[in-house]
Amino acid sequence: MRNKPQIPPKSFWEDDNWAHENYQTLLKRYPNKWVAILNKTVICANEDLKVLKVFLARKMKGKTVPFIHVNDASHVY
Numbered sequence: 001m002r003n004k005p006q007i008p009p010k011s012f013w014e015d016d017n018w019a020h021e022n023y024q025t026l027l028k029r030y031p032n033k034w035v036a037i038l039n040k041t042v043i044c045a046n047e048d049l050k051v052l053k054v055f056l057a058r059k060m061k062g063k064t065v066p067f068i069h070v071n072d073a074s075h076v077y
Contacts, residue, residue, distance in 0.1 A: 008064045015040060016066040023070070031072040036065050 015037040019026065026035055026042070034052045036044040041067070044055045057067055 005064060006064070008066075011039070016068075018031050019068050026037055026063055026068075026070045027072060030070045032070065032074070034035050036067040038063075038065050 018040040019035065019037045030042070030045045032046045033047050034040050034049050036052055036056055038060075043059075044052050044067075046052045047057075049069075052067060056067070
């Protein structure tokens, strides 16, 4: 039987909202990087999502932390 998905806590959504509200600042500091946020602070930024996920798995020990890709739109797909 599968575990029921956990609903992220309120702090997760506050950090997620903060990241989107401060996207322009993040774009200046972390263009084309994956950025993880905790307590409205960047705790990790890396171009490689796998590196970011390994960091979160080791340091956050199961805590749910939002992360976004800060895209400067220089890539055309």
